[in-house]
Amino acid sequence: MKLLIGSDHGGYHLKEHIKKYLTEKGYEMVDVGTDSEDSCDYPDFAQKLCNGITQGTAEKGILICGTGIGISIAANKCAGIRAALCNEVYGAKMSRQHNDANVLCMGARVIGVGTAELIVDTWLNTDFEGGRHQRRVAKIMALEEK
Numbered sequence: 001m002k003l004l005i006g007s008d009h010g011g012y013h014l015k016e017h018i019k020k021y022l023t024e025k026g027y028e029m030v031d032v033g034t035d036s037e038d039s040c041d042y043p044d045f046a047q048k049l050c051n052g053i054t055q056g057t058a059e060k061g062i063l064i065c066g067t068g069i070g071i072s073i074a075a076n077k078c079a080g081i082r083a084a085l086c087n088e089v090y091g092a093k094m095s096r097q098h099n100d101a102n103v104l105c106m107g108a109r110v111i112g113v114g115t116a117e118l119i120v121d122t123w124l125n126t127d128f129e130g131g132r133h134q135r136r137v138a139k140i141m142a143l144e145e146k
Contacts, residue, residue, distance in 0.1 A: 011064030
C-alpha cells in the first residue's frame with residue numbers, strides 16, 4: 001500500500017521514525033515534507049498531503065505536528081478529507097471503523113514513539129464498517145457542499 005506522510009518542524013523526527021517503521025513493514029511511503037527541523041507552517045504540508053489523496057496519489061496519509069491539532073484542522077479544510085487526530089489507539093480504531101478517516105494526525109510532543117507505532121498499526125489495519133456509519137460519513141462529506 002502506498003501512503004503519504006508529512007509534518008511540520010515539530011513533527012519532523014516522529015515523521016522520519018514512522019516513515020522508516022512503515023517502509024520496513026513493506027509500505028511505500030511518499031514524503032511530502034518537511035525535510036528538517038527548520039520552522040515552517042503546518043498548513044502547507046497538510047495541503048500537499050491532502051491534494052495527493054484527492055488526486056489519487058494514495059488512499060491514505062499520515063500528518064504530524066507538535067500537538068496534531070493544527071495540522072488536523074488544516075487537513076479538514078481540504079475537500080474530500082476526513083482527518084482524525086488520534087493520540088491513543090482506541091480513537092485510531094474508531095476513526096477508521098466508524099468515520100472512514102483517510103488521514104491520521106498525531107502530535108509528536110504528546111505521544112511517544114511506541115504509542116505512535118501502535119496507533120499507526122491500528123489505524124492501517126482497521127477497516128471501515130460501512131452500514132449505518134456510511135450514512136453518517138455521507139452527511140459529513142455533504143457539509144462541504146453547503
